[in-house]
Amino acid sequence: MTGKKPVSHVPHKRAHATKIMPGAYPVFPRKIASSLLHALRDPEVVATAARVVAEKAEDLRIAVLAHVDRIADAARAADPVATFEQAHEIRGLAGNAGLVATGRIANGLCRYLDASRRAGRQPDQELVALHLEAIARAAHAEDEATRLGDTVANELAALVDKKLS
Amino acid sequence: MSGATFDHLKAMIVEDNVHMRTLLRSLLMALGINHVYEAGNGADAFVILRDKSPDLILTDLSMKPVDGIAFTSEVRLSHDSPNPYVPIIMVTGHTERHKVEAARDAGVTEFLAKPITAQGLFLRIAEIVERPRPYVRCAEYFGPDRRRRADERHPGPWRRHEDLESGMRVE
Numbered sequence: 001m002t003g004k005k006p007v008s009h010v011p012h013k014r015a016h017a018t019k020i021m022p023g024a025y026p027v028f029p030r031k032i033a034s035s036l037l038h039a040l041r042d043p044e045v046v047a048t049a050a051r052v053v054a055e056k057a058e059d060l061r062i063a064v065l066a067h068v069d070r071i072a073d074a075a076r077a078a079d080p081v082a083t084f085e086q087a088h089e090i091r092g093l094a095g096n097a098g099l100v101a102t103g104r105i106a107n108g109l110c111r112y113l114d115a116s117r118r119a120g121r122q123p124d125q126e127l128v129a130l131h132l133e134a135i136a137r138a139a140h141a142e143d144e145a146t147r148l149g150d151t152v153a154n155e156l157a158a159l160v161d162k163k164l165s
Numbered sequence: 166m167s168g169a170t171f172d173h174l175k176a177m178i179v180e181d182n183v184h185m186r187t188l189l190r191s192l193l194m195a196l197g198i199n200h201v202y203e204a205g206n207g208a209d210a211f212v213i214l215r216d217k218s219p220d221l222i223l224t225d226l227s228m229k230p231v232d233g234i235a236f237t238s239e240v241r242l243s244h245d246s247p248n249p250y251v252p253i254i255m256v257t258g259h260t261e262r263h264k265v266e267a268a269r270d271a272g273v274t275e276f277l278a279k280p281i282t283a284q285g286l287f288l289r290i291a292e293i294v295e296r297p298r299p300y301v302r303c304a305e306y307f308g309p310d311r312r313r314r315a316d317e318r319h320p321g322p323w324r325r326h327e328d329l330e331s332g333m334r335v336e
Binding site for chain 1: 169171173174182184185187188191192195196197220227248250257258259260261263279280281282283284286287290291294295297298299300301302303304310
């Protein structure tokens with residue numbers, strides 16, 4: 001035995017696939033497509049849209065802080081599903097709120113809780129608590145976007161990797 | 166500035182977070198798309214889809230009671246779907262591989278990772294408009310071709326019967 005899988009000479013039963021090309025199904029009419037592409041690439045339109053995103057940052061920061069309170073409640077209730085849901089909300093909002101490190105830490109916590117759930121393991125409460133503390137500190141910090149926030153996010157990501165390995 | 170408005174275009178945002186819905190709506194309106202419908206989950210979105218038949222859908226992944234993956238499957242596969250070919254951009258903070266793969270296999274056209282940027286959203290819409298992808302129908306899947314690039318230099322291995330014979334049947 002070489003350890004190699006034996007080659008099968010029985011043909012595989014393969015699924016039949018049909019390809020439907022654009023035009024055979026409805027696509028954007030040429031005139032609309034052309035003016036839409038023009039708008040999508042217009043530097044002024046892009047700049048206006050980027051300003052719209054920036055203007056929402058403060059509202060989103062307030063929303064993140066509300067979720068930070070809720071995630072603490074979920075953790076106190078030892079509810080990993082609710083903890084994941086709140087961490088997921090935080091990671092989804094934080095980037096657009098200008099809370100980059102907060103988002104990275106919340107993403108790490110989501111990764112850990114999701115992997116624990118899929119493995120059928122109870123999450124390590126100490127590691128969850130570390131993430132929650134870091135999320136709360138980062139979200140409230142005036143200087144969130146500093147190397148300190150990044151360092152904390154990196155250290156916690158390393159801890160998660162170690163736990164999951 | 167182009168200043169164009171697209172009165173014939175209708176978009177739908179499916180997102181349970183009101184802040185994200187507002188942000189996405191503002192971006193579409195900055196682009197000139199003023200007919201924007203909103204739903205807080207996949208079940209409500211399907212009702213709007215049947216009523217308004219939007220030309221473009223932006224959907225979140227995690228929502229209750231019907232999430233973005235189940236909604237996408239419904240759009241693609243349900244016999245009362247008004248347009249199974251409608252482009253669907255999944256806007257998600259999920260980075261878990263199994264979630265992204267499930268969304269792709271449900272028939273999502275494009276992914277946009279959060280945080281949202283104007284450039285990121287506009288690039289995905291441009292891709293949909295400029296390079297609409299073929300759709301594939303087989304026993305296990307209906308949706309945009311998941312093999313994005315047909316590389317003619319690719320020497321194989323070819324996985325499908327049709328690849329080996331004469332390429333996929335094209336409608």
